[in-house]
Amino acid sequence: MSPTQEAGTIQRVDQHIVEIISDSGEGAxxxxxxxxTVSAQMGNSVWTVEIIPAEVEPPARSTAGASGNRIRLGSxxxxxxxxxxxxxxxxxxxxxKGREAAGEFKKNAIxxxxxxxxxxxxxxxxxxxxxxxxxxxxxxxxxYEVPMEEECLKHTDNPKRGKNMFILGILCRVxxxxxxxxxxxxxxxFKKKGQPVIDANVKLLEAGFEYAxxxxxxxxxxxxxxxxxxxxxxNGNTAIALxxxxxxxxxxxxxxxxxxxxxxxxxxxxxxxxxxxVHQAEDEIAAAAFAIGASYAGKCAVTITSGPGMALKTELxxxxxxxxxxxxxxxxxxxxxxxxxxxxxxxxxxLAALFGTHGDAPKIIMAPAxxxxxxxxxxxxxxxxxxxxxxxxxxxxxxxxxxQQMFPRPKFKKxxxxxxxxxxxxxxxxxxxxxxxxxxxxxxxIPGQPGGMYALTGLAHDRESxxxxxxxxxxxxxxxxxxxxxxxxxxxxxxxxxxDPEGDLLIVGWGxxxxxxxxxxxxxxxxxxxxxxxxxTFLQPMASGIKEIMQKFKQVVTVEINYSDDPxxxxxxxxxxxxxxxxxxxxxxxxxxxxxxxxxxxxxxxxEEVEQMIERRLGAR
Amino acid sequence: MFGLNTECxxxxxxxxxxxxxxxxxxxxxCPGCGDNGILAAVQRLCRDEQLPLEKTVFVSxxxxxxxxxxxxxxxxxxxxxxxxxxxxxGVKIRRxxxxxxxxxxxxxxxxxxxxHWIHAVRMNFHMVAMLHDNNIYGLTKKxxxxxxxxxxxxxxxxxxxxxxxxxxxxxxxxxxxxxFVAQVVEWIPExxxxxxxRAYHHKGFAFIRILQRxxxxxxxxxxxxxxxxxxxxxxxxxxxxxxxxxxxxxxxxHEDHDPSDMNNxxxxxxxxxxxxxxxxxxxxxxxxxxxxxRPQKMPIWQQREQLLTKSFxxxxxxxxxxx
Numbered sequence: 001m002s003p004t005q006e007a008g009t010i011q012r013v014d015q016h017i018v019e020i021i022s023d024s025g026e027g028a029x030x031x032x033x034x035x036x037t038v039s040a041q042m043g044n045s046v047w048t049v050e051i052i053p054a055e056v057e058p059p060a061r062s063t064a065g066a067s068g069n070r071i072r073l074g075s076x077x078x079x080x081x082x083x084x085x086x087x088x089x090x091x092x093x094x095x096x097k098g099r100e101a102a103g104e105f106k107k108n109a110i111x112x113x114x115x116x117x118x119x120x121x122x123x124x125x126x127x128x129x130x131x132x133x134x135x136x137x138x139x140x141x142x143x144y145e146v147p148m149e150e151e152c153l154k155h156t157d158n159p160k161r162g163k164n165m166f167i168l169g170i171l172c173r174v175x176x177x178x179x180x181x182x183x184x185x186x187x188x189x190f191k192k193k194g195q196p197v198i199d200a201n202v203k204l205l206e207a208g209f210e211y212a213x214x215x216x217x218x219x220x221x222x223x224x225x226x227x228x229x230x231x232x233x234x235n236g237n238t239a240i241a242l243x244x245x246x247x248x249x250x251x252x253x254x255x256x257x258x259x260x261x262x263x264x265x266x267x268x269x270x271x272x273x274x275x276x277x278v279h280q281a282e283d284e285i286a287a288a289a290f291a292i293g294a295s296y297a298g299k300c301a302v303t304i305t306s307g308p309g310m311a312l313k314t315e316l317x318x319x320x321x322x323x324x325x326x327x328x329x330x331x332x333x334x335x336x337x338x339x340x341x342x343x344x345x346x347x348x349x350x351l352a353a354l355f356g357t358h359g360d361a362p363k364i365i366m367a368p369a370x371x372x373x374x375x376x377x378x379x380x381x382x383x384x385x386x387x388x389x390x391x392x393x394x395x396x397x398x399x400x401x402x403x404q405q406m407f408p409r410p411k412f413k414k415x416x417x418x419x420x421x422x423x424x425x426x427x428x429x430x431x432x433x434x435x436x437x438x439x440x441x442x443x444x445x446i447p448g449q450p451g452g453m454y455a456l457t458g459l460a461h462d463r464e465s466x467x468x469x470x471x472x473x474x475x476x477x478x479x480x481x482x483x484x485x486x487x488x489x490x491x492x493x494x495x496x497x498x499x500d501p502e503g504d505l506l507i508v509g510w511g512x513x514x515x516x517x518x519x520x521x522x523x524x525x526x527x528x529x530x531x532x533x534x535x536x537t538f539l540q541p542m543a544s545g546i547k548e549i550m551q552k553f554k555q556v557v558t559v560e561i562n563y564s565d566d567p568x569x570x571x572x573x574x575x576x577x578x579x580x581x582x583x584x585x586x587x588x589x590x591x592x593x594x595x596x597x598x599x600x601x602x603x604x605x606x607x608e609e610v611e612q613m614i615e616r617r618l619g620a621r
Numbered sequence: 622m623f624g625l626n627t628e629c630x631x632x633x634x635x636x637x638x639x640x641x642x643x644x645x646x647x648x649x650x651c652p653g654c655g656d657n658g659i660l661a662a663v664q665r666l667c668r669d670e671q672l673p674l675e676k677t678v679f680v681s682x683x684x685x686x687x688x689x690x691x692x693x694x695x696x697x698x699x700x701x702x703x704x705x706x707x708x709x710x711g712v713k714i715r716r717x718x719x720x721x722x723x724x725x726x727x728x729x730x731x732x733x734x735x736x737h738w739i740h741a742v743r744m745n746f747h748m749v750a751m752l753h754d755n756n757i758y759g760l761t762k763k764x765x766x767x768x769x770x771x772x773x774x775x776x777x778x779x780x781x782x783x784x785x786x787x788x789x790x791x792x793x794x795x796x797x798x799x800x801f802v803a804q805v806v807e808w809i810p811e812x813x814x815x816x817x818x819r820a821y822h823h824k825g826f827a828f829i830r831i832l833q834r835x836x837x838x839x840x841x842x843x844x845x846x847x848x849x850x851x852x853x854x855x856x857x858x859x860x861x862x863x864x865x866x867x868x869x870x871x872x873x874x875h876e877d878h879d880p881s882d883m884n885n886x887x888x889x890x891x892x893x894x895x896x897x898x899x900x901x902x903x904x905x906x907x908x909x910x911x912x913x914x915r916p917q918k919m920p921i922w923q924q925r926e927q928l929l930t931k932s933f934x935x936x937x938x939x940x941x942x943x944x
Binding site (some may be wrong): 038039041047177230231232233234238246247248250251253266270271272273275276277281282283285286287288290292293294295296298299301315316319323369406409411412414417445447448449450451453454455456457458459462466467499591 | 645646673674676677678680683690691693694696697698699700701704706707708709710711712713715716718719730736737738740764783804914916917920922924925926927929930931932933936937938939
């Protein structure tokens with residue numbers, strides 16, 4: 001296609017952030033995902049973040065109803081959502097307002113805005129539109145008003161459903177994307193709806209492409225990234241679903257809860273094909289009980305949930321620990337407490353995972369830091385759960401759940417899968433809890449094994465699984481269950497420091513903040529600051545050597561997306577300050593003066609925020 | 622069936638198992654506790670059906686009745702209050718080859734586990750669920766239960782229970798997909814055994830409410846039924862239970878009831894002056910969840926590999942490839 005007029009020069013950038021926002025139902029998410037895919041195919045690294053309203057269908061043209069996608073593309077491996085948006089495409093001015101107010105846009109960001117509202121007959125709409133546009137311009141944004149509806153009407157009767165493809169066309173022109181990739185993406189997306197629908201969408205795509213060529217005076221080129229390995233791109237929840245398949249587990253019990261549920265969607269689609277089953281139970285408690293029942297009767301099962309769901313499952317978590325039934329519990333954390341911020345990111349469940357169960361319930365806790373980790377951590381978790389007859393909690397979060405990232409295509413290994421279950425007869429003199437004196441480990445008896453019969457109980461019990469009436473038995477049982485963690489801890493490697501092994505400041509993080517922290521550390525190191533970071537995969541137990549690492553730095557700060565008191569608040573002092581989760585844990589375990597920096601804005605932590613924090617602590621050079 | 626070669630444990634013909642082979646630990650139930658009668662009936666069933674010890678699982682919640690798995694020599698799972706049913710479902714979905722029995726108390730099933738009870742009936746897993754109903758909380762020492770008759774004094778209702786009790790039989794009969802519902806009393810061993818045996822042979826979720834005496838906290842609970850056997854009504858039918866002549870002489874109130882007749886089953890369940898015992902309802906044509914949802918494929922690793930390859934293709938990025 002030859003544009004009517006080739007406008008503007010091409011500006012080369014090594015990364016850019018693009019945001020597409022609309023009312024929900026207008027397809028901004030689809031367009032954003034497609035643009036991410038096309039960009040990845042053109043050789044860029046991508047990280048996409050869904051912008052999700054809290055309601056299924058919020059009122060049209062509302063600030064809180066913004067729905068869409070934010071795509072960061074770059075010529076280097078992108079590990080996080082980045083800082084501020086460079087280009088925004090919006091289908092009305094209202095959905096912009098909230099994002100703008102939250103400081104999401106770059107100072108002089110380009111805003112491409114549907115202008116149909118300027119001539120609206122609905123009282124107040126035209127006025128709201130013109131005053132918002134004036135306001136945005138006054139703030140320094142470069143607003144381009146585009147008659148999207150008018151242009152789309154040339155090609156479709158229902159522009160409401162087609163504008164997103166028009167936008168995709170605009171973006172393809174602005175970033176010089178090959179239209180062939182976009183056509184392919186459209187064909188794949190609308191395959192089930194038939195060729196006429198595909199053709200109509202392609203027409204709109206081309207219309208957008210043509211329009212941008214003739215009317216927009218800016219073009220960007222994000223240099224492709226060198227990559228030798230084949231890549232896949234998916235979100236963290238899909239990665240978890242595939243991890244379940246790859247781990248060899250075949251029962252997943254769940255109850256719908258945002259943002260965990262979508263992990264079960266893809267699994268539901270494919271699990272039958274390999275002999276697996278997704279069971280949607282009547283509630284969170286039943287889901288956990290179902291998974292435990294399935295684990296007890298054979299291989300480890302998984303239950304996937306989010307914060308409030310994990311809260312409901314706590315009693316059963318205790319049962320898995322007490323009965324030594326292997327169980328993988330995935331908690332895709334959301335903001336809390338209570339129903340909190342269902343679609344927003346937070347890391348506030350670490351201590352709840354550790355201590356939420358009543359009594360002494362030692363369990364293993366790990367956290368994926370990237371979307372790639374979401375896949376592999378499930379495989380690891382299943383293995384640990386079965387080897388150590390215990391509960392393994394995998395703490396993901398909303399940032400990983402809905403963000404899409406590229407990573408090298410995994411190469412299948414047979415060892416990932418659970419081995420076949422041993423159904424050979426058990427020597428009847430071999431007790432079901434034959435705890436090893438040193439490690440607390442014991443061999444599991446599984447129903448169907450002759451000679452191994454026993455009644456598992458959640459009550460304190462002896463080696464024979466007999467209810468403990470004699471004093472001392474409970475002490476022993478607790479000791480063995482605790483020793484298993486120590487035995488497991490001996491298998492962990494000391495995590496590697498990102499940056500120099502010593503310096504002025506060490507940032508310790510866990511989970512999805514890794515990309516932002518490391519990017520900030522790199523930026524600040526290049527400016528001469530002596531700052532490094534350490535990212536923990538295992539939160540309980542923790543690997544050896546962490547204290548030694550921390551001791552080589554003058555200051556240690558954890559960076560987390562959960563609440564901590566601000567020491568500058570008038571009422572806050574050393575006696576009452578509440579620290580963020582990991583910080584409290586490190587202080588308790590290592591008796592070192594770890595500080596924390598955290599927020600609960602419901603947003604991923606931006607590298608820039610970490611950089612500012614580093615600067616505040618170390619002073620500008 | 623989830624990678625389990627269930628054939629390999631069905632080895633050579635086994636020795637005939639006697640009653641004592643099914644005996645687990647010595648029961649710690651109070652003398653006179655009705656649970657003992659239920660245990661005896663179940664052990665007799667195991668012996669008569671020669672259930673392999675290793676292929677039988679008793680799943681329970683918490684409470685006196687929930688100690689059941691410790692008193693049999695099969696596999697057992699003594700879990701959490703109210704959570705026996707979903708746990709048993711998890712066992713059954715993975716291991717349809719196992720005989721799964723559930724033992725619940727009235728608090729377990731009709732109070733803390735109500736949601737699970739309703740959905741268990743609806744899902745219709747193939748298993749036998751026994752509700753040991755003594756109308757009182759025993760293990761926690763005499764608090765009101767959802768089946769305690771109105772006006773009965775307990776430690777939490779010293780002035781008498783405020784509410785009308787739940788009728789577990791009526792409630793179960795009202796749930797979608799109900800497949801088998803029976804009611805029996807623990808002190809008529811012949812009927813108790815027969816009902817449990819029929820439940821065992823039923824394909825689907827078999828729910829039995831067993832009225833069971835608590836000598837300690839509800840000593841007079843079923844006095845009227847014991848004192849005058851005519852307060853019980855035996856349900857008999859060619860499709861249901863056959864009642865021996867001896868029993869028929871002792872318990873003179875009978876009703877001819879066909880268990881395929883749901884309307885009459887509901888009418889009987891709601892009777893106020895008599896307690897019907899026998900099979901209220903039976904329908905084997907209800908699909909079982911463990912059949913509907915059980916994957917039909919034997920998992921082999923090649924399938925997993927194929928599935929992952931397919932998924933990675935789907936999410937794969939063909940960079941710079943010809944578009």
